[in-house]
Amino acid sequence: MNTAENGLTAPCSILTSSTANLNLNSDQNIVAAYLYWAGSGTGDLTISLNDIEVTAERTFSDALDVDRVFFAAFADVTTIINELGNTNYTLSNFDLTDVISTYCPTGTNFAGWAITIIYEDLSLPLNQLNVYDGLQSVPTFLSITLDNLNVLDNENAKIGFIAWEGDSGISVNEQLTINGSVISNFPLNPANNAFNGTNSFTGATDLYNMDIDVYNIQNNINIGDTSATISLTSGQDFVMINNVITVLNSQLPDATITTEDYIVNCGDNTIELFYTVHNTNSTAILTANTPISFYYNNVLIGQSETQNDIAINDHENNSVLLTLPNDATANVSLIASVDDSGNMTGVVTETNENNNITTFEIELLIIPETTLLPTILGCNEGFETSSYNLYEALESIEYDVEDVTFFNSLEDLETNSHAILIPSDYTNTSNPETVFVRLASPPCYEVFQFNLAIENCPPHIPQGFSPNNDTKNDWFNIQGLYDIFTEHELQIYNRYGNLIYKGNNSKPWYGIINRGLNNKGKTVPVGTYYYILNLNDPNYTPFMGWVYVNY
Known part of the structure; x- marks a missing residue:
């Protein structure tokens, strides 16, 4: 001017x-x-x-x-x-x-x-x-x-x-x-x-x-x-x-990174990420062992490195497993940074130091919250076990049988291993017992949970038996009693009202007299006998009736 x-x-x-x-x-x-x-x-x-x-x-x-x-x-x-x-x-x-x-x-x-x-x-x-x-x-x-x-x-x-x-x-x-x-x-x-x-x-x-x-x-x-x-x-x-x-x-490499694809599993915060490291717009090779870092919310979650020297205008493909924190949401934004030692600083001098980072989005397969289903009650078949049809727990939901799998633990459900083989005829192993259900719901699955519980159902008392040692109906076989109502007491009276037998969970009646002075150890004659069955269960009053003994 x-x-x-x-x-x-x-x-x-x-x-x-x-x-x-x-x-x-x-x-x-x-x-x-x-x-x-x-x-x-x-x-x-x-x-x-x-x-x-x-x-x-x-x-x-x-x-x-x-x-x-x-x-x-x-x-x-x-x-x-x-x-x-x-x-x-x-x-x-x-x-x-x-x-x-x-x-x-x-x-x-x-x-x-x-x-x-x-x-x-x-x-x-x-x-x-x-x-x-x-x-x-x-x-x-x-x-x-x-x-x-x-x-x-x-x-x-x-x-x-x-x-x-x-x-x-x-x-x-x-x-x-x-x-x-x-x-x-x-x-x-x-x-x-x-x-x-x-x-x-x-x-x-x-x-x-x-x-x-x-x-x-x-x-x-x-x-x-x-x-x-x-x-x-x-x-x-x-x-x-x-x-x-x-x-x-300037004879220098130029490291850049792109993400190609990823694999996630249902309910799993671990990602297998496929990526490519490029050496484009460069004038020198990018040497092996160039560090790569991955970040979520600016926190380092994984590292890798190049495996080989990358020639000018060439590239290298690889993958890495990344684990996100448990509080990660379904849609997450991650950063891949090449020539990065884990603190956003590099070790390789490049033609362009400002193109090492790429941001990419990943959708996790989040499992919905577990849905609780009603408890299935089973009659005690002895020692607090019962047989169940597990499909009865699913009456409130729509499903196809081939999409349903039952498991004894949530861990087995998540890994889809050790499934219950015959759900329609399952015997519990504890009381109560929790069963987990995996229902296929692409691209993931739903989770349900219900309990199996035991109740003591009323015993079935037969009208008679024949203690003749022919191995058929030789004892007073009250079904649903033994090893279920373990504190029960059974009393048998003759037609004169005299107590001739008293038994419990370890003493079923084979028609033998164990009370009175003159007939202990003898088999009762043919006839009708009066019984009193006290289950000693607050849910039941004593059962009383007649049983016919015949030879």
């Missing part, structure tokens, strides 16, 4: 707009475009680019003293440049005319702008490009350390600057060094006058108070370097560095 180099005879005026032309090749695709503008004073932070209003996204400041302050501003204009393409770009509404008058007497009045274009050209080797910005000044000494470098190949390495307020007529001890070595580009940028109002790209020498310079630093950095130090000395000229760009030949 300056019309002449500052000095005592220079006009104290400044432009409010200027134009520059962009002319990229057709195969050079714009990746990013950054607009920088700077000048005397505290700043004009809203300007226009081809009549499109642009407001500073970041600002920087510097000062020579309390009265002479300077500003610089930054805005990402990638969208504008991509839309307009190769054309003339006019920056306007940049008005410092009311500010510079106090700066003119000391020759520090200036304004200017530049757009840094980062483009992709497939015919060029892959480069690592770093952009550093801020606003730092000299005299008399300025040192800037550039971090995050990864010098794998220093061939044709370059460094570029946007600097403000340099004067071609001032070259007092003005020297630019990289890692301690002086750099220059004679005759455009002499070793003793690096910032002299020139443009290395166009060869222009009339930028006036601004420099756009680029240098080859192939001999100033070494393979393996991770940083570089820029130093500037000046005995008189006041120079401000606004932007530094490094371009390094």
Whole structure:
């Protein structure tokens, strides 16, 4: 924006707009475009680019003293440049005319702008490009350390600057060094006058108070370097560095990961995940044992690693078992991160460190809450056991027999193992006993639960028996009594009302007399005998009746 180099005879005026032309090749695709503008004073932070209003996204400041302050501003204009393409770009509404008058007497009045274009050209080797910005000044000494470098190949390495307020007529001890070595580009940028109002790209020498310079630093950095130090000395000229760009030949892998498929089982929080690690858009192999980490709610839940070296533009398939916490919901979002040691940091230097992560959704097969069914009661058949038809518990639900399986434990149900083989004729093993039901309900199943319980049903008392030792009906076989009502007492009386027998759970009646003085041990004669059966069960009163004994 300056019309002449500052000095005592220079006009104290400044432009409010200027134009520059962009002319990229057709195969050079714009990746990013950054607009920088700077000048005397505290700043004009809203300007226009081809009549499109642009407001500073970041600002920087510097000062020579309390009265002479300077500003610089930054805005990402990638969208504008991509839309307009190769054309003339006019920056306007940049008005410092009311500010510079106090700066003119000391020759520090200036304004200017530049757009840094980062483009992709497939015919060029892959480069690592770093952009550093801020606003730092000299005299008399300025040192800037550039971090995050990864010098794998220093061939044709370059460094570029946007600097403000340099004067071609001032070259007092003005020297630019990289890692301690002086750099220059004679005759455009002499070793003793690096910032002299020139443009290395166009060869222009009339930028006036601004420099756009680029240098080859192939001999100033070494393979393996991770940083570089820029130093500037000046005995008189006041120079401000606004932007530094490094371009390094980059032979690196680029690890990315995609998820292909997964397997989940009903009611199980363990997932078998199938994934692919790619080494696309790379210039070197991705070595084996590159770590991979998996996260749920930002918590590490599993790790893996590549098995083999992955060639450029190749890939490797693998799978991993991941276990989610028990409180995970049905739909979960997971993160797969390659080149990740488990703390979101990597061990492999890549061409792109920002594409290692993929997010994917998984639907767990959640089992519905267990439904309780009514208890099945069975008559005690002795020692608190009974036979059951387990299908009777399912009367309240609709089902197909082939979809139903019964189990003795929930663990067996979940693993679908050790099913009850004959559900229609099942004998319990405890009282009460819980039975679990697995009902197929694709893609999963439903779970039901019911109890088997025992009740002492009324005994069946026969009307007679024949104790003749023919092994048929030889005793008073009261069914549903023995080993069920274990505390019962049986009394037998003859027709005269005399007690002739008393028995219990261990003494059934075979027609033998065990009471009285004269007939103990004798078999009763044919006839009708009166019985009293006291079950000693609070649910039943004594049973009384007649039984006929015949031989």
